[in-house]
Amino acid sequence: MTDLFDKHRGIAERHERMMSLGVNAVSLTNDRILSPTRAIINGRETVLAGTNNYMGITFEPDCIAAGQEALGLYGTGTTGSRIANGSYALHRDLEKELAGFLNRTHCIMFTTGYQANLGMLAGLAGPKDTIYLDADSHSSIYDGCTLSGAKLVRFRHNDASDLDKRLARSEDGGGRLVVLEGIYSMLGDRAPLADFVEVKKKHGFQLLVDEAHSFGVLGPNGRGLADEAGLEDDVDFVVGTFSKSIGAIGGFGAGNHPLFNMLRYTSRPYMFTASPSPATVATSLAAIRKLKAEPERRERLAVNSARLFNGFKALGLALGCDSVSPIVAVNCPDEVSTIAMWNALLNAGVYVNIALPPGTPGKQCLLRCSVSAAHTFEDIDRIIALFGEVVAQGHYKKAS
Numbered sequence: 001m002t003d004l005f006d007k008h009r010g011i012a013e014r015h016e017r018m019m020s021l022g023v024n025a026v027s028l029t030n031d032r033i034l035s036p037t038r039a040i041i042n043g044r045e046t047v048l049a050g051t052n053n054y055m056g057i058t059f060e061p062d063c064i065a066a067g068q069e070a071l072g073l074y075g076t077g078t079t080g081s082r083i084a085n086g087s088y089a090l091h092r093d094l095e096k097e098l099a100g101f102l103n104r105t106h107c108i109m110f111t112t113g114y115q116a117n118l119g120m121l122a123g124l125a126g127p128k129d130t131i132y133l134d135a136d137s138h139s140s141i142y143d144g145c146t147l148s149g150a151k152l153v154r155f156r157h158n159d160a161s162d163l164d165k166r167l168a169r170s171e172d173g174g175g176r177l178v179v180l181e182g183i184y185s186m187l188g189d190r191a192p193l194a195d196f197v198e199v200k201k202k203h204g205f206q207l208l209v210d211e212a213h214s215f216g217v218l219g220p221n222g223r224g225l226a227d228e229a230g231l232e233d234d235v236d237f238v239v240g241t242f243s244k245s246i247g248a249i250g251g252f253g254a255g256n257h258p259l260f261n262m263l264r265y266t267s268r269p270y271m272f273t274a275s276p277s278p279a280t281v282a283t284s285l286a287a288i289r290k291l292k293a294e295p296e297r298r299e300r301l302a303v304n305s306a307r308l309f310n311g312f313k314a315l316g317l318a319l320g321c322d323s324v325s326p327i328v329a330v331n332c333p334d335e336v337s338t339i340a341m342w343n344a345l346l347n348a349g350v351y352v353n354i355a356l357p358p359g360t361p362g363k364q365c366l367l368r369c370s371v372s373a374a375h376t377f378e379d380i381d382r383i384i385a386l387f388g389e390v391v392a393q394g395h396y397k398k399a400s
């Protein structure tokens with residue numbers, strides 16, 4: 001009999017190796033969360049510089065109160081799918097509010113951001129269609145493509161001319177969906193949207209942008225990269241999540257297509273799972289209203305992001321990209337030194353994400369930092385200073 005776990009022996013050995021280096025990043029536990037930027041980890045107060053809490057919104061009293069009120073009014077869970085008993089007035093209110101915020105006719109919510117990508121891609125595309133994916137796309141986008149049964153064509157990361165070539169070569173007869181991300185989650189770079197829109201004008205396809213890391217963060221209205229670039233009319237579908245700038249959990253898809261709501265009957269990740277809990281929906285709704293009412297959070301996030309980016313540049317660190325975003329990734333030479341740096345930083349009181357191959361673009365070893373509007377300048381300066389100390393200890397060599 002073949003043991004089904006045999007295929008996992010390689011990963012088990014790698015896990016052992018990491019444990020022997022004194023790190024278990026995957027099962028690291030926050031013993032207590034003190035605020036959007038502080039937690040107790042391994043018994044000590046730690047600055048959080050590796051969350052997606054971009055707006056620092058997780059402890060806002062009105063968002064907490066909205067969740068608590070919904071718990072009392074609607075109970076702990078919906079116990080059903082959106083197409084059965086799981087649609088409450090709250091879910092409809094959230095979809096309406098969000099459609100208004102995004103300036104789109106239609107919006108549907110999913111239970112997580114991961115499911116939003118599964119649900120939108122598999123709802124939109126079928127076996128006769130082709131989905132064109134940026135090579136660095138998030139796993140949920142790849143998985144959505146698999147679920148759809150559509151033909152998958154990958155193009156080089158952020159390379160509109162490579163997409164152009166592949167579209168010219170393709171002999172597909174069905175629909176064509178191109179998927180981009182507003183800000184890429186590992187390196188923090190933006191999609192060059194204007195270049196892709198040029199290709200769209202030439203070839204004609206439908207365009208979906210996953211604004212998971214840019215929704216609430218970029219653009220004069222906080223609607224994401226397309227808002228920042230002034231190209232919202234060229235984007236057919238927007239995907240986003242409530243687990244980052246909104247500080248809760250859930251996901252959404254939005255668009256203006258007159259048949260958009262048919263996704264409610266064709267998208268399996270929408271239909272065959274329980275709808276988000278009332279407390280989560282109410283919290284997300286309060287957070288969206290807060291983002292709309294408090295644009296200064298976005299401005300503060302931009303200032304904090306630039307401060308960290310410039311501080312790291314001054315230390316001579318190799319960064320994931322040349323543009324400023326709340327994701328600032330430090331490129332390290334190899335797995336062992338990345339782990340050593342991550343450990344040293346944690347011991348010094350700052351938590352960042354460790355990101356290793358195969359989960360990273362180009363097999364890079366990264367210390368991924370993310371900035372929050374709730375970080376003080378002192379926090380940012382401390383993160384920079386601690387990276388400086390780790391570099392001085394000789395753990396860091398520039399990746400070649």
Ligand code: PMP
Pocket residue numbers: 112113114115117138140181185210212213241242243244249250251
């Ligand atoms: N899209 C992108 C680009 C992401 O980075 C993520 C999560 N990191 C998701 C979708 C999934 O979102 P969630 O974690 O809210 O399910």
